[in-house]
Amino acid sequence: MARLYSEKVMNRIVAQLPGVHDELGDTARRVRHSATRRLETHFHSGDARVTLTEGDVDWFVNLDDKAAMSIEFGHWVKGKYESPGHPKYVQGLYILSKAAGIA
Structure with missing residues (x-):
């Protein structure tokens, strides 16, 4: 008789298979390389x-900056860049999203 596993249980099983962690690392390194290239084309100032x-099971590609959310998803700017009384919206760069192929 067939045995059914929940998605959570199946993820745990697959995550422990030989070679899975290394393959995820290879994928994460490709995403990091693509994201780094994308960021370099827009780098004006800042850090x-x-x-x-590398986690125990997963790998994480991170955009490290105090304004990482604004860089990735966009933000409103007030001050010298706005029209009188109207804040200006600065479009996000979607560095990680595009590098990972999800945007």
Whole structure:
């Protein structure tokens, strides 16, 4: 008789298979490389950088900067860049999203 596993249980099983962690690392390194290239084309000032973190099971590609959310998803600017009384919206760069192929 067939045995059914929940998605959570199946993820745990697959994550422990030989070679899975290494393959995820290879994929994460490709995403980091692509994200780094994308960030370099927009780098004007600041300390933004793309880093790679290895977890016990997963790998993480990170956009490290105090304004990482604004860089990735966009933000409103007030002050010298706005029209009188109208804040200006600065489009996000979607550095990680595009590098990972999800945007």
